[in-house]
Amino acid sequence: MQEKSDAELGQWITDRIREVCAGPENTLQGRFHEPAWGEPLVGFAQGSDSLWDAYKEYVGPEQWTPVEIFALTFPDIAVEAQELAVVSWVLPQTEATKADNRREDVYPAERWARSRIFGEEFNDLLKRQVAAALTEAGYPAVAPGISPAFKSVSSERFVFSSTWSERHAAYACGLGTFGLSDGLITPVGKAMRVGSVVVRADLPPTSRPYTDHQAYCLFHARGTCGDCIRRCPVGAITEAGHDKVVCREHLGRTRAHVRDAYGFEGYGCGLCQTGVACESGIPPALAP
Numbered sequence: 475m476q477e478k479s480d481a482e483l484g485q486w487i488t489d490r491i492r493e494v495c496a497g498p499e500n501t502l503q504g505r506f507h508e509p510a511w512g513e514p515l516v517g518f519a520q521g522s523d524s525l526w527d528a529y530k531e532y533v534g535p536e537q538w539t540p541v542e543i544f545a546l547t548f549p550d551i552a553v554e555a556q557e558l559a560v561v562s563w564v565l566p567q568t569e570a571t572k573a574d575n576r577r578e579d580v581y582p583a584e585r586w587a588r589s590r591i592f593g594e595e596f597n598d599l600l601k602r603q604v605a606a607a608l609t610e611a612g613y614p615a616v617a618p619g620i621s622p623a624f625k626s627v628s629s630e631r632f633v634f635s636s637t638w639s640e641r642h643a644a645y646a647c648g649l650g651t652f653g654l655s656d657g658l659i660t661p662v663g664k665a666m667r668v669g670s671v672v673v674r675a676d677l678p679p680t681s682r683p684y685t686d687h688q689a690y691c692l693f694h695a696r697g698t699c700g701d702c703i704r705r706c707p708v709g710a711i712t713e714a715g716h717d718k719v720v721c722r723e724h725l726g727r728t729r730a731h732v733r734d735a736y737g738f739e740g741y742g743c744g745l746c747q748t749g750v751a752c753e754s755g756i757p758p759a760l761a762p
């Protein structure tokens with residue numbers, strides 16, 4: 475039953491996300507009986523925001539707008555873009571995981587690799603539960619990142635892209651800007667994962683305290699830093715940006731290490747997300 479004001483609904487969604495994150499499913503599993511993620515950040519954007527159309531040009535032509543993925547999921551519900559909202563969240567890595575990964579220089583620490591696999595499984599569960607809770611409450615919702623229609627796309631111009639970018643959804647929801655390494659620098663840093671849902675609801679959009687999509691990166695804003703260039707073990711980050719192909723090749727090589735050293739099927743890296751100026755927050759010199 476829809477009976478909440480816009481602000482009440484926003485708070486209700488934020489509380490649901492925090493509740494799930496405080497539950498037992500948020501775990502690294504195995505020998506680490508501890509949460510995969512810290513306290514989440516949550517933001518909202520309007521379905522009619524002009525950024526969604528711009529993403530087709532700058533992220534990839536297959537990128538869904540909120541109204542496109544909503545119509546695919548709920549073909550019997552006629553909606554206009556302005557009736558939709560996007561809810562995005564940031565799941566920060568824990569202090570223990572970041573400390574472990576900071577000490578690595580080629581392969582991910584076990585906690586980091588576990589967050590990539592079991593933490594991401596939790597993120598998918600969170601997407602399902604948030605979409606289900608909203609739909610049950612009278613606000614039909616879909617998590618684009620786990621939609622059966624979601625697909626990855628390769629192209630000459632964008633190399634690897636997909637039908638929904640969680641990081642770009644988070645950018646639209648005021649949660650951060652991009653760094654030299656392509657990661658999103660959020661108020662809790664770049665060592666994090668993101669998730670989102672699209673919902674038919676009127677939610678107050680979170681303010682975006684930036685106009686430049688790289689406003690929180692010291693290299694782009696000041697010409698300094700470059701920590702992520704030095705941290706990458708395979709030279710995938712240079713002053714020209716992030717080479718997705720070289721990065722992906724290294725991720726593939728981490729599979730054998732994760733299996734042999736940690737005893738499960740997985741992969742990961744995140745060295746450019748730890749031991750860097752933007753690891754745990756927006757660099758103070760650039761904070762809004």
Ligand code: SF4
Pocket residue numbers: 652653654655690691692693694698699700701702703750751752753757
């Ligand atoms: S480590 Fe430095 S250069 Fe790299 S993304 Fe972060 S702020 Fe930018």
Ligand code: SF4
Pocket residue numbers: 655705706707708709710711716720721722724725743744745746747
């Ligand atoms: S994830 Fe690893 S391989 Fe990829 S850019 Fe970052 S440090 Fe380099």
